Amino acid sequence: MPSTATTYAAAIDLGATSGRVILGSWTDQRLQLSEVHRFKNSFRPLGGHEYWDIGSLWHEMRSGLAKVRHKLPREGHLGSVGVDTWGVDYVLLNDSGRVVYPVHSYRDARTQAGLHKLAGTRAALDRIYKATGIPNVFYNTSLQLAEVVAACPAVTDIATRCLFLPDYFNYLLSGRMENELTIASTSQLIDVMSCGWSRAALDHFHIPPHWFSKPMLPRVKLGRLRGEEKGEFGNSHFEKTQVVSVPGHDTACAFDAMPAAEDGSDLYLSSGTWSLVGFESDTPILGAEALAAGIANERTATGGYRPLRNVIGLWLLDNVVNEFDVRPVRDSEWAALMIASQKLPAPEELLNTADAAFGNPTSMKDAVDAQLKRRGIALPKHLAGYTRLICDSLGQAHADAMRTFEKLTSHKFKRILIVGGGSRNALLCQATADAAGIPVVSFALEGTAVGNLASQFIALGAVKDLATFRAHLASTLPNRVYTPKS
Numbered sequence: 352m353p354s355t356a357t358t359y360a361a362a363i364d365l366g367a368t369s370g371r372v373i374l375g376s377w378t379d380q381r382l383q384l385s386e387v388h389r390f391k392n393s394f395r396p397l398g399g400h401e402y403w404d405i406g407s408l409w410h411e412m413r414s415g416l417a418k419v420r421h422k423l424p425r426e427g428h429l430g431s432v433g434v435d436t437w438g439v440d441y442v443l444l445n446d447s448g449r450v451v452y453p454v455h456s457y458r459d460a461r462t463q464a465g466l467h468k469l470a471g472t473r474a475a476l477d478r479i480y481k482a483t484g485i486p487n488v489f490y491n492t493s494l495q496l497a498e499v500v501a502a503c504p505a506v507t508d509i510a511t512r513c514l515f516l517p518d519y520f521n522y523l524l525s526g527r528m529e530n531e532l533t534i535a536s537t538s539q540l541i542d543v544m545s546c547g548w549s550r551a552a553l554d555h556f557h558i559p560p561h562w563f564s565k566p567m568l569p570r571v572k573l574g575r576l577r578g579e580e581k582g583e584f585g586n587s588h589f590e591k592t593q594v595v596s597v598p599g600h601d602t603a604c605a606f607d608a609m610p611a612a613e614d615g616s617d618l619y620l621s622s623g624t625w626s627l628v629g630f631e632s633d634t635p636i637l638g639a640e641a642l643a644a645g646i647a648n649e650r651t652a653t654g655g656y657r658p659l660r661n662v663i664g665l666w667l668l669d670n671v672v673n674e675f676d677v678r679p680v681r682d683s684e685w686a687a688l689m690i691a692s693q694k695l696p697a698p699e700e701l702l703n704t705a706d707a708a709f710g711n712p713t714s715m716k717d718a719v720d721a722q723l724k725r726r727g728i729a730l731p732k733h734l735a736g737y738t739r740l741i742c743d744s745l746g747q748a749h750a751d752a753m754r755t756f757e758k759l760t761s762h763k764f765k766r767i768l769i770v771g772g773g774s775r776n777a778l779l780c781q782a783t784a785d786a787a788g789i790p791v792v793s794f795a796l797e798g799t800a801v802g803n804l805a806s807q808f809i810a811l812g813a814v815k816d817l818a819t820f821r822a823h824l825a826s827t828l829p830n831r832v833y834t835p836k837s
Contacts, residue, residue, distance in 0.1 A: 359427055360595075360804050361387075361415075362807070368391070368624055369389060369391055370408065370411060372388040372389075372416060377804075380823040384797060384800065384801070390411040394456035400455065401711070430811045431594065433596070435600065435601045440516050443513055452499065459495075461498045462490070463489065465497050466487060479552055479555060488661070489710060493539035497556040507559050515538070521599075532568055533599055537600055546650070547565065548560065569595075595811070598651075604802030606651070608798040613818075619659075620770075621771045623773065625661050628662060629756075630658065636760060645661070646659070675734045702723075747782070766789060770798025783833070791833040793831045794829075794830050
């Protein structure tokens with residue numbers, strides 16, 4: 352007989368444009384969610400570089416946890432809290448746990464010199480990919496840290512630890528410094544054939560090995576919430592709250608939330624600022640073709656692999672929309688924009704979404720227009736036209752990623768499962784189905800937060816394992832199927 356006791360956990364889910372704190376409860380093998388706090392996030396320019404406001408993020412997290420207290424029933428106790436964030440970004444600390452260097456955003460252009468240098472050295476490029484299974488991309492932690500060490504050599508004497516963002520917030524909550532595997536695997540510094548650090552990569556980028564501890568698998572209790580935090584939030588509800596190391600990378604959490612078919616025939620799409628297209632595998636995808644295709648072999652919570660391709664995602668659409676004087680704000684206005692866009696004819700030519708100009712331009716609309724002009728393509732006449740063009744282009748990029756995986760492996764995908772903000776975009780879902788030629792199943796769930804909570808419930812013993820969680824979730828989860836148009 353399943354237990355009817357309720358287990359409560361709080362998922363702190365930090366994205367590059369917004370964050371939220373979600374209270375999850377698990378009762379009688381059913382999940383219920385309550386969003387208690389949502390806030391905006393963005394990097395800020397300073398002196399020609401881009402930085403995260405890490406103090407504001409910590410303030411918002413604590414504000415959210417304080418609100419959790421008011422959502423719990425009178426006799427309820429918060430079993431645990433877990434943190435996930437976007438990948439690659441990090442915090443450098445000294446022995447006493449103080450931040451010793453500003454926290455850069457991965458969209459800072461400071462890595463461009465290192466990016467082009469590695470790209471122009473074929474032997475080194477091949478060697479690093481063979482060692483780490485991560486392609487040469489501007490946002491890689493490896494390039495970020497290499498730039499820091501070159502620009503400020505004294506940092507190697509001052510800093511003694513490097514924690515990725517979820518690791519750092521886990522430290523603030525629990526007092527324990529650890530490097531978690533899934534977030535570490537985004538760095539281009541993990542050995543692709545083990546769960547340890549790649550000495551070849553660390554040496555190549557001149558990064559001190561002592562900055563890192565042995566990566567740990569997630570779903571581990573790091574310890575109880577620190578005493579001062581319990582007092583802030585209310586002892587009666589937080590007295591025994593554990594800090595659980597969930598998969599620190601938000602994409603790993605989103606993939607965990609997917610109620611996928613057991614035969615491995617489902618392709619995963621986590622659609623947000625980035626579109627992360629991939630699947631779960633027992634082995635990495637390596638070699639010259641995989642490197643040329645930009646396949647990243649990130650890791651799962653069990654140490655397996657998540658081969659994926661990064662597509663620019665809704666960052667492209669959101670930034671273009673924000674440049675129009677009249678733009679949607681309310682849900683009803685977004686729905687009207689999508690309906691107007693769907694009524695337009697499909698564009699004859701699509702954007703090259705891999706254009707490096709879309710990384711962090713001063714004006715995204717100007718960057719889109721510049722590409723179209725170079726190719727002799729007429730510019731869209733209004734916001735609905737840009738929206739249709741961008742969604743169709745992203746759909747094609749998703750399909751291209753699928754076909755690359757099928758070419759490089761024995762997989763033949765039958766469905767694409769989509770979660771995240773893009774799962775609510777009917778135009779994007781339909782464009783993906785049409786381009787891929789297979790159904791797209793959109794799930795009405797907060798994928799990243801659900802995956803975060805799944806690991807907490809497993810660590811607390813409320814759920815046996817991920818397969819069990821997925822099975823129970825699938826039986827209650829609303830979804831919408833987009834069938835390819837003939």
